[in-house]
Each structure stands twice: as C-alpha cells, then as structure tokens.
Amino acid sequence: MRWTPVALGTVTVRIYDSRRQAVVDLRPLRAGEVSMYVCGPTVQSSPHIGHVRSAVAYDLWRRWLAHRGLRVTFVRNVTDIDDKVLVNAVDEPWWALAYRIELEFTAAYRAVGVLAPTYEPRATASVPGMHELIQLLIGRGHAYPALDGSADVYFDVRSWGEYGALTRQSIDKMEPAADADPRGKRDPRDFALWKASKPEEPASASWASPWGDGRPGWHIECSAMARRYLGDSFDIHGGGLDLRFPHHENELAQSTAAGLGFASVWSHNGLVNVDGEKMSKSLGNSIFAADLLASVRPIVARYFLVAPHYRSTIDLRTAAGSLEGGSLAEAEAAFGRIEWMLERAARVGELPESAVPDAFGAAMDDDLSTPQAVAVLHDTTRAANAALDAGDDAAALARAGEALAMLRVLGLDPADKAWQAVPSAESHALSSLVETLLAERREARANKDFAASDRIRDTLAAAGILVEDGKHTTTWSTS
Secondary structure (H helix, E strand, O other): OOOOOOOHHHOOOEEEEOOOOEEEEOOOOOOOEEEEEEOOOEOOOOOEHHHHHHHHHHHHHHHHHHHOOOEEEEEEOEEOOOHHHHHHOOOOOHHHHHHHHHHHHHHHHHHOOOOOOOEOOEHHHOHHHHHHHHHHHHHOOOEEEOOOOOOOEEEOHHHOOOOOOOOOOOHHHOOOOOOOOHHHOOOOOOEEEEEEOOOOOOHHHOEOOOOOOEEEOHHHHHHHHHHHHHOOEEEEEEEEHHHHHHHHHHHHHHHHHOOOOEEEEEEEEOOEEEOOEEOOOOOOOOOEHHHHHHHOOHHHHHHHHHOOOOOOOEEEOOEOOEOOOHHHHHHHHHHHHHHHHHHHHHHHOOOOOOOOOHHHHHHHHEOOOHHHHHHHHHHHHHHHHHHHHOOOHHHHHHHHHHHHHHHHHHOOOOOOHHHOOOOOHHHHHHHHHHHHHHHHHHHHHHOOOHHHHHHHHHHHHHOOEEEEEOOOOEEEEEO
C-alpha cells in the first residue's frame, strides 16, 4: 500500500520564518518544487541527541512536502574542516577523524529513519566555490584582506547595512567574532572568510588561494555549498536554533552582500534539554546518539522526537539518571499502543489504502504541528480499538488504514524495511574502527610506508577482518 500525494495547489503549507518572525505561506520559487538546505554536522565528535533531533525535524518537513506533491531537493552538508576538527584530531589525522565521525552521524541518522539527502557535499570538496564568493565580496567592497599582511580575509560587517537582520541585533551590541586574530581586522566583529595557515596546523589542512595558503572560515562554507547545489536563490534554509547566531546571521550577510537571493525562508528547530537543563560538557549530561539508541528501539526514538513541535524545546526526563525510564519509557508505551492496534487489525483483514485524515493534514500544513497531528493518530488508534472490541471489522480496518497512512507520512510505519535491519551499536562501532584503520593504511601506502601498511593489515587479520585491495578501492569483511 502507498499513500497518494496531494498537489500543493489545492492546499496551503505554512512555515515559521525566523527572519520575519512569523508563520508565512510557503511559496516555492519553482512551481511543484521545493529546494532545502540544512546545516549538517561539523564532524568533530560523536553525534548527540540534539543533532538527531534536528535531522528528524527536517526529514519530517521533507516527507510532508513530498506528500503534498512537491519534488524536494534536499541538501545537507558535512563540515569536515574546522578549528574543532583540528583540535580534536589528537591520535589520528584530522581527515581520518572527520571521516570516522561522519560515519557515526550517517549511522545515527539512518537508525532513526532519516532519508538520505539528495546531495551531501563536504566542505573540503567545495573550496573553489568559496574562493569565487570571497572574490565577489572583495570586489563589491564587503570583504578585505587582513590589515596585518597575513592571508586572512574578513567580511566587513559595517559595510552591509542589513547585518543583524536575522537575529535583529545591533552591531554595536554584538560580541567580537572569535574566529581569527583581531589584529588584522577593521572591526572586532568582522568574521573570517579565509583563514591563513598556521605553523602548528598540519599542511594537509591548507589550500592555495589568491590571498595565500589557508583554509575556509566556517560560514563561507555553507554559502558556497548552498549556491553550488541549489543556485543563487532557494526556498528553505534549516538548522538548529543554536546556529542562528553567528553562523546563519553571517551566512545571510555574506550571501546577500554578494548579490545572491539566498534563502526565502529561514527555519530553526528547537533544542533538547535533559531533566530541565541544557546539555553541556560541564554538567556531564550530554545524551549521545549511541546512548539513545541503546536505551530504546530506534522507531520509538523517532516517535519521541517527532511528537513535540519541531520548534519547541524537548525536555528528556530520565528515571534517576537512567534513559530506560522517564520520557523514553512513556514514548515506548504510547507507540506500543499504536503497534498493538495494528497487530489486532491485521488479524481481522488487510488494511485498506487510505488518505490521512483532514485534521491530520491541517495540523501538518500549519507549520508542521505534530502535537496536533499525533493527537489525531492516537484518536484514530482508539477508534480502531473500539471498533475491534465491538466486532465492527469494517470500521476497525478503515481506522487502522488511516492510522497507517499517518505513520507512513511521519516515517513511523513499523513494517517499513528501514526498521528491519538497523545495525547494532556493536556493528557500528566495529565499522567505525575498521574504517579509521583503513584510512591510516591508505595514508601509509600513499607515503610508501609499506611496513606500517602491512602492520595495520596484519592487525585487522588477527582480529578476523579480511582486507582486499582492488584497483581503486579497499574492502573488508569478517572471516
């Protein structure tokens, strides 16, 4: 059974625009299509529940827009070169750390049913586009090479009268940008577009540029990647609320100052607290994706993240510090009631192919109001159970079909193959470790250090991992 998309021309989808601070009608630039750019991870350390929450939020937007009949182009980037990536790469090359962590993010997203993006560009593969944008900004008088003669290049925030438009801040009340040496800046708030190479940083983390060897600043990466894959203008730019400033504010400034239309709508998902407190290293209360997926079934984890409104703050309540109680136990019980109803109905007969109820569609069209939509799902579940209890099989199957249609839109169909072969935490850990060692082996071979290459291969073989070198790729398997 499949749900049938509904043409957007017959409905109005509304979305909250953070820049206008209002819920607005979604008006795609191209009829029948929606283009979305969502800030993906900076692959410096393992994903936490906040990263997963953001990915689920925009996966839900994507699914709903597709259900409404739109062709969605969905771009989610990977920031694989950054100050934090270099700082955290202590026992391995920075690029090996970045790739290993990227695999962890991909596995976590897949585990909770997040669809693969249409395009997933990496910052390191997009440097020429960044150079083009920086040169354009310099030519338009909005960027300048560092005053101290280094290869740094800065965006001149006072040259752009609309700077602060996204977060409605005055320049004079902003904190100085902390992304580069202030001695080369005209104003402490100017932010780096290009960062000069430093002696203490690896040579592999440097690219040639018209201004000297260096690497991109954080913000220019997303502007260049969005432009490359979606063009000068696109429909929706998404990301976590914590990215509004400085990241998205700076993206907006540099892109519009370069003459790009950039995003029509800016969307931000809410954050995740734990027992009423913001997650932080100092409090030691961070919930990593691996912790979440080890504590509850992945489909239940998705239900837990889908049920609240995407712009709200989720408070994950624990049971005396244990994830296996509190909010996740409640989510397991709530979703279990839906599964039990579907099992009961399936014993009566085949569930019909159904459209989602009008109330569900109206809630989703209204800025993705999942609390109201999930309430319709539970009301339908109760109605199906009541019909089953009364022996009214036809009514029961009709309601169960509607429930299944809603679950499919939400990415929560228990029969979907996405939930049938979710890799275990152990297999994911093994894959990450093996891929890291293989990356080190590739580097050793490139440097003609064949002794190190053979040592890594023998270490893997001793652990039961067989390595096979092809003409262009290396594969591995367990013996």
